[in-house]
Amino acid sequence: MTSRRRVRPGGGFTVDTMGAERGDEPRSRPTLRDVGRLAGVTGATASYVLNGRADGQVSAETSARVLRAAAELGYRPNSAARALRTRRHRIVGLVLGEVHHNPPPIWAMAGAHDEARARGHSLLVTNAIGTRAGLRRAFDELLDRQVDSIVVAVSGTRAVPVPTPIDGTPVVLVNCFPTPDGVPCVLPEEEAGGRAAADFVLAQGHRRVALLAGVASLWATQARVRGYRSALACAGLPDDDGLVRYGTYRMASGYHLAREVLGGSPPPTALLCGNDRMALGAYVAVAEAGLRIPDDVSVMGYDDEPELASEAVPALSTVRLPYEAMGQWAVRQLLSGAYDTLPPRTLIPCEVVPRDSVAPPTRVQTATR
Amino acid sequence: MTSRRRVRPGGGFTVDTMGAERGDEPRSRPTLRDVGRLAGVTGATASYVLNGRADGQVSAETSARVLRAAAELGYRPNSAARALRTRRHRIVGLVLGEVHHNPPPIWAMAGAHDEARARGHSLLVTNAIGTRAGLRRAFDELLDRQVDSIVVAVSGTRAVPVPTPIDGTPVVLVNCFPTPDGVPCVLPEEEAGGRAAADFVLAQGHRRVALLAGVASLWATQARVRGYRSALACAGLPDDDGLVRYGTYRMASGYHLAREVLGGSPPPTALLCGNDRMALGAYVAVAEAGLRIPDDVSVMGYDDEPELASEAVPALSTVRLPYEAMGQWAVRQLLSGAYDTLPPRTLIPCEVVPRDSVAPPTRVQTATR
DNA sequence: CTGTTAGCGCCTTCAG
DNA sequence: CTGAAGGCGCTAACAG
Numbered sequence: 001m002t003s004r005r006r007v008r009p010g011g012g013f014t015v016d017t018m019g020a021e022r023g024d025e026p027r028s029r030p031t032l033r034d035v036g037r038l039a040g041v042t043g044a045t046a047s048y049v050l051n052g053r054a055d056g057q058v059s060a061e062t063s064a065r066v067l068r069a070a071a072e073l074g075y076r077p078n079s080a081a082r083a084l085r086t087r088r089h090r091i092v093g094l095v096l097g098e099v100h101h102n103p104p105p106i107w108a109m110a111g112a113h114d115e116a117r118a119r120g121h122s123l124l125v126t127n128a129i130g131t132r133a134g135l136r137r138a139f140d141e142l143l144d145r146q147v148d149s150i151v152v153a154v155s156g157t158r159a160v161p162v163p164t165p166i167d168g169t170p171v172v173l174v175n176c177f178p179t180p181d182g183v184p185c186v187l188p189e190e191e192a193g194g195r196a197a198a199d200f201v202l203a204q205g206h207r208r209v210a211l212l213a214g215v216a217s218l219w220a221t222q223a224r225v226r227g228y229r230s231a232l233a234c235a236g237l238p239d240d241d242g243l244v245r246y247g248t249y250r251m252a253s254g255y256h257l258a259r260e261v262l263g264g265s266p267p268p269t270a271l272l273c274g275n276d277r278m279a280l281g282a283y284v285a286v287a288e289a290g291l292r293i294p295d296d297v298s299v300m301g302y303d304d305e306p307e308l309a310s311e312a313v314p315a316l317s318t319v320r321l322p323y324e325a326m327g328q329w330a331v332r333q334l335l336s337g338a339y340d341t342l343p344p345r346t347l348i349p350c351e352v353v354p355r356d357s358v359a360p361p362t363r364v365q366t367a368t369r
Numbered sequence: 370m371t372s373r374r375r376v377r378p379g380g381g382f383t384v385d386t387m388g389a390e391r392g393d394e395p396r397s398r399p400t401l402r403d404v405g406r407l408a409g410v411t412g413a414t415a416s417y418v419l420n421g422r423a424d425g426q427v428s429a430e431t432s433a434r435v436l437r438a439a440a441e442l443g444y445r446p447n448s449a450a451r452a453l454r455t456r457r458h459r460i461v462g463l464v465l466g467e468v469h470h471n472p473p474p475i476w477a478m479a480g481a482h483d484e485a486r487a488r489g490h491s492l493l494v495t496n497a498i499g500t501r502a503g504l505r506r507a508f509d510e511l512l513d514r515q516v517d518s519i520v521v522a523v524s525g526t527r528a529v530p531v532p533t534p535i536d537g538t539p540v541v542l543v544n545c546f547p548t549p550d551g552v553p554c555v556l557p558e559e560e561a562g563g564r565a566a567a568d569f570v571l572a573q574g575h576r577r578v579a580l581l582a583g584v585a586s587l588w589a590t591q592a593r594v595r596g597y598r599s600a601l602a603c604a605g606l607p608d609d610d611g612l613v614r615y616g617t618y619r620m621a622s623g624y625h626l627a628r629e630v631l632g633g634s635p636p637p638t639a640l641l642c643g644n645d646r647m648a649l650g651a652y653v654a655v656a657e658a659g660l661r662i663p664d665d666v667s668v669m670g671y672d673d674e675p676e677l678a679s680e681a682v683p684a685l686s687t688v689r690l691p692y693e694a695m696g697q698w699a700v701r702q703l704l705s706g707a708y709d710t711l712p713p714r715t716l717i718p719c720e721v722v723p724r725d726s727v728a729p730p731t732r733v734q735t736a737t738r
Numbered sequence: 739c740t741g742t743t744a745g746c747g748c749c750t751t752c753a754g
Numbered sequence: 755c756t757g758a759a760g761g762c763g764c765t766a767a768c769a770g
Contacts, residue, residue, distance in 0.1 A: 031763055042741050079514050081763035083449035084746050099479045101675050106475055110468045113496050122514055125494045127482050145448050145491055255682040281682060287656030306470050313624040400747055411757050450747035453762050
């Protein structure tokens with residue numbers, strides 16, 4: 001076996017068949033070489049054809065033969081070999097915040113998935129517990145797999161400590177921003193969203209509208225509250241602090257806050273909730289108070305959770321958080337080569353989704369407890 | 370080395386450039402050879418050490434040097450090269466039912482992810498629209514990537530047409546069963562679950578318990594109803610058809626069914642709902658009827674949706690569907706080598722999660738509408 | 739227009 | 755105990 005001195009100068013031509021022939025393995029997948037053999041050409045030629053790089057290189061009938069052979073054999077390119085050779089794995093890595101509890105990142109995943117697939121990439125998903133170490137682990141897993149790019153999606157808009165180093169792998173953050181700065185992110189235009197919610201209700205004629213906000217310390221919460229206040233101000237309404245309450249973004253919180261606020265006098269005629277779940281809590285409180293939605297009180301949600309807002313009774317008017325769009329956007333930037341020119345922050349608008357829970361105030365409404 | 374055309378004969382070391390360089394490649398990753406070089410050994414030796422196969426093969430200090438070198442360089446094995454060589458990609462593919470609308474598969478994903486990671490595998494996720502062609506596409510994507518195994522998770526327990534061929538890749542179905550038979554699946558023990566829910570309420574002393582079931586045609590629905598009926602029968606209660614209603618598994622359905630049933634006379638003292646969302650709908654109907662939970666009516670959910678059941682007001686007693694456990698189980702079977710001996714169907718129990726929405730009936734309850 | 743060849747980075751006998 | 759060598763399946767440069 002001395003032959004394998006690569007090429008002996010002077011050229012002996014010892015095809016070193018061995019490898020391929022001694023096969024007898026159960027039945028390994030057909031390789032490019034197998035396709036070529038069946039079509040009477042080399043593996044290389046088969047590669048050209050199968051990769052569409054055959055224009056004017058390979059004759060039409062040869063191409064056809066190759067294609068037929070590939071189909072017959074059920075040929076599937078070996079992704080590892082291809083990745084090894086091209087240095088592109090065609091995989092985008094997705095880091096999710098705690099999956100079990102938070103639906104939002106899932107919608108971002110849906111968007112990211114569709115965009116990735118459309119561009120011939122696959123999605124490698126990993127779950128990260130909210131700690132810095134958890135994130136590091138998630139990134140390491142992805143980096144070990146040599147994903148070409150990384151998307152991070154969490155639910156509550158917040159600062160995320162992006163691990164370094166990341167081996168030059170491009171990263172985009174969805175619904176969160178990096179600390180320290182350095183990687184681009186997409187965020188919902190929360191302030192405009194809060195403002196849109198308030199405007200929507202104001203436009204129906206409401207004048208006493210309460211804001212049952214979420215967790216006070218969060219960036220998103222504050223932005224929405226700013227939007228709300230600016231809408232009130234523009235409408236020439238007083239800034240009544242009694243009408244703004246902070247909660248936890250959970251159903252129970254919506255329930256309790258709604259009770260409180262409905263007990264005031266005069267009670268508000270519209271409730272703007274921090275998210276859809278709080279709105280659902282408010283639904284129960286309103287019903288318990290003997291009031292009807294939207295006849296006696298209008299209720300507005302936030303998020304537009306699929307299968308939740310649209311199916312409440314009455315269907316919940318809300319503001320759609322563009323998670324899916326953000327996920328899609330992130331992957332598109334990553335794969336389109338636009339990455340290097342991305343601004344530090346990109347804002348995506350939130351649209352009001354009008355449904356049945358908001359209507360004009362009918363008369364002077366009184367809370368009959 | 371005279372061969373390589375691009376290498377100038379006699380020449381020193383003109384790295385081949387083109388392919389690699391044109392990528393402007395700033396700094397390619399360190400390879401096993403680099404690690405070896407830095408440690409003063411060959412790549413092969415470094416491989417031994419780094420893969421723990423160095424026992425008695427490589428001296429302790431050599432090992433230490435290698436380890437140090439690897440750390441210093443931030444060495445990460447190239448997964449493609451490894452996969453190519455070992456023919457194991459260490460990836461499990463996950464096919465999800467429509468992600469946007471259905472939370473359940475997500476919990477299965479969480480379980481699958483954790484188990485996979487614990488075994489050094491990664492999760493490649495793909496979304497499949499519910500059609501046969503959609504499934505085929507999803508499988509093809511996974512097969513193209515040469516995942517080592519596949520898990521399919523959908524939300525409504527139903528028959529799934531598993532695409533063939535699958536190149537010998539092992540497949541496990543979560544929360545659904547295959548048509549035609551042939552691949553193993555895991556299902557929740559729905560009948561026992563339905564029975565447990567009824568028993569739980571019966572044990573509190575309820576005698577008129579209504580079942581607000583989901584979609585009548587579904588396997589899971591029917592199994593749960595069977596469980597319910599058997600519980601009633603065992604308790605010596607009549608099988609009153611007026612107390613079983615079918616709906617859609619949506620909130621609105623729970624709301625309307627609850628209204629109907631609450632208007633009957635005498636009204637039931639307990640409501641068993643097809644899922645948590647229907648229970649939430651029932652919450653509103655109950656409140657509107659001027660009744661309180663659990664004082665006047667007990668309500669029981671099904672699923673134990675994270676962040677939903679536990680946060681309702683009052684917290685919803687329910688039956689936990691073991692999605693996460695099923696996802697985990699599936700991956701474990703796939704990766705533990707037990708696959709070949711799996712029975713066609715495996716059932717995982719559903720546990721009652723007692724919370725605050727169920728209590729003993731207090732007195733003769735009257736529905737005051 | 740088609741075939742040959744040399745690796746991508748890794749693992750694994752096989753020699754020394 | 756260590757090093758050399760070959761090849762996994764594919765692509766890209768080149769030769770005929």
